Amino acid sequence: MYHYDEYDRALVAERVAQFRDQISRRLSGELSEEEFLPLRLQNGLYLQRHAYMLRVAIPYGTLSADQLRALASVARDFDRGYGHFTTRQNIQFNWIELEQVGDILARLAAVDMHAIQTSGNCVRNISTDAFAGVAADELLDPRPLAEILRQWSTVNPEFLYLPRKFKIALCSASEDRAAVMMHDIGLYLYRDGAGEMLFDVMVGGGLGRTPILSQPIRKALPWQHLLSYVEAVLRVYNRHGRRDNKYKARIKILVKALGIEAFAREVEAEWEHIKDGPAELTRAEYERVAASFQPPAYPPQPAVDLAFGSALARDAGFARWVQRNTHAHKQPGYVSVTLSTKPGAAMPPGDVTAAQMEQIAQMAERFGFGEIRIAHEQNLVLPDVAKTDLYALWQQACAFGLATPNIGLLTDVIACPGGDYCALANAKSIPVAQAIQQRFADPELLQDLGEISLNISGCMNACGHHHIGNIGILGVDKNGSEWYQLTIGGAQGKHSALGKVIGPAFSAEDVPEVIAQLAEVYRAQRQGEERFVDTVERIGLAPFKARVYPPQETRA
Numbered sequence: 001m002y003h004y005d006e007y008d009r010a011l012v013a014e015r016v017a018q019f020r021d022q023i024s025r026r027l028s029g030e031l032s033e034e035e036f037l038p039l040r041l042q043n044g045l046y047l048q049r050h051a052y053m054l055r056v057a058i059p060y061g062t063l064s065a066d067q068l069r070a071l072a073s074v075a076r077d078f079d080r081g082y083g084h085f086t087t088r089q090n091i092q093f094n095w096i097e098l099e100q101v102g103d104i105l106a107r108l109a110a111v112d113m114h115a116i117q118t119s120g121n122c123v124r125n126i127s128t129d130a131f132a133g134v135a136a137d138e139l140l141d142p143r144p145l146a147e148i149l150r151q152w153s154t155v156n157p158e159f160l161y162l163p164r165k166f167k168i169a170l171c172s173a174s175e176d177r178a179a180v181m182m183h184d185i186g187l188y189l190y191r192d193g194a195g196e197m198l199f200d201v202m203v204g205g206g207l208g209r210t211p212i213l214s215q216p217i218r219k220a221l222p223w224q225h226l227l228s229y230v231e232a233v234l235r236v237y238n239r240h241g242r243r244d245n246k247y248k249a250r251i252k253i254l255v256k257a258l259g260i261e262a263f264a265r266e267v268e269a270e271w272e273h274i275k276d277g278p279a280e281l282t283r284a285e286y287e288r289v290a291a292s293f294q295p296p297a298y299p300p301q302p303a304v305d306l307a308f309g310s311a312l313a314r315d316a317g318f319a320r321w322v323q324r325n326t327h328a329h330k331q332p333g334y335v336s337v338t339l340s341t342k343p344g345a346a347m348p349p350g351d352v353t354a355a356q357m358e359q360i361a362q363m364a365e366r367f368g369f370g371e372i373r374i375a376h377e378q379n380l381v382l383p384d385v386a387k388t389d390l391y392a393l394w395q396q397a398c399a400f401g402l403a404t405p406n407i408g409l410l411t412d413v414i415a416c417p418g419g420d421y422c423a424l425a426n427a428k429s430i431p432v433a434q435a436i437q438q439r440f441a442d443p444e445l446l447q448d449l450g451e452i453s454l455n456i457s458g459c460m461n462a463c464g465h466h467h468i469g470n471i472g473i474l475g476v477d478k479n480g481s482e483w484y485q486l487t488i489g490g491a492q493g494k495h496s497a498l499g500k501v502i503g504p505a506f507s508a509e510d511v512p513e514v515i516a517q518l519a520e521v522y523r524a525q526r527q528g529e530e531r532f533v534d535t536v537e538r539i540g541l542a543p544f545k546a547r548v549y550p551p552q553e554t555r556a
Helices: 006-027 033-041 065-078 098-109 143-153 223-240 251-258 260-274 283-293 306-314 316-325 354-367 387-399 430-439 443-449 511-525 532-539 542-548
Strands: 045-047 052-057 062-064 082-085 090-096 168-171 185-191 197-203 215-222 326-328 334-339 351-353 371-374 380-386 454-457 471-478 481-488
Touching: 006 033, 006 098, 033 045, 052 098, 062 065, 065 082, 065 090, 065 098, 065 354, 065 371, 082 354, 090 098, 143 168, 143 223, 143 283, 185 223, 197 223, 197 260, 215 223, 215 260, 223 251, 223 260, 251 260, 306 316, 306 387, 316 326, 316 334, 316 387, 334 387, 351 354, 354 371, 354 380, 354 387, 380 387, 430 454, 430 511, 443 511, 471 511, 481 511, 511 532, 511 542, 532 542
Parallel strands: 168 185, 454 471
Antiparallel strands: 045 052, 052 090, 062 371, 082 090, 082 351, 185 197, 197 215, 326 334, 334 380, 371 380, 471 481
């Protein structure tokens, strides 16, 4: 993984000192809350329903064991013993005292971490596939170019005051596990027949109150022009994006208003001025950064592991976990392991305790090379695990509540913090997620239902990405009461789709049973191994609506 150089460390240290002084002036009253607001947002600090929330960046979702231990220490010493991993590979602490933020940031800086640009109208954390560098279906390792984008966008003075926040994601595998099409800029990286790295560039994606999937703006962009082309897109957006209405300020609105062809012409005209300038990447610069992402020295593994096969045969729980929670690896004899943060009602989705973080760090060192990834689905990944170690790892993960075999299943719920914490939320997300997880606690039923993504957002800002869940749940306020609107048919990946609303909203108490009825329609209608989302596409919404809305029933 990438290690900071002297410039990175100097920048982060200076920002810690600067923000510590700003905090001091706020506490003394020298700065009003209105004056302090843009300063704290530049450092990832929000004022939420109960306390300050600090969002810490995890660039492209990669952590070292020592960094995870530092996050555990923050959770234990400054929060209530846990942190919340998000869909964009950040971590949030929800119970922060303003007086302590300078100390927290200093502790993070000591392990090359920070909260810079995790909020504000700027380029946010660069995200990618949690299995980058190790996935068997990977075309190219996107992390070096993700790191180059991180360095370019961090405190880039031209793009610190954009019309709205700006999100970039990269993917370079057969399967898109980075939700590229719901980002402001999405980048698909691959090689052509001559071996040259190229990008297909997507633009104008985003969820929120106006969900739009991104559109292709340029095919086969040579990698040397990555920064200059992204810069051209941002310049056009910065120049023409709306600043009069925050709800109309995202680039997706501009692209929709202009049309993708007109927007592309603007970008191409801008790019002509800068494409061969200083932002052009050189081979030497790429190789300098890529040197940090060389694969570890994998010890060879036996072609046949009798102990592993025996464990699979004698222990059904282990076999189920291996089936659901391991992912094919480039290196023979190795897999990547997903540690589920979704044990059911015991813990909100995405929340991990300090003790669990420390155990995961220890497992990353014992069973891997000291590296951890954060997945878009709010789970944690150990990227390099020898199959011979899987049984011992599983036993340890079981002991710490991290071995729920539900990856990709209905209880692998994506959920935002919702009304329990977030000042913007209209409704709670966590209790609904936990009630659904409890309703589908039967592992046999869960396995029978197969792959179903279920995403919950507590408001239109869609931090839970409900639009792209096979089943999406949106919390809404109706006359002071919390209700939940359901969509079905959403999907992420290279065949992304936005879910469609099935009808009037439900009460929180009704939601688990409504989900169960939708699942029953699927079980009755599916053909062969057809997935839920494919059944929805084939038969449409009508059979599902008919089941959950009896004709005579009147709803709010």
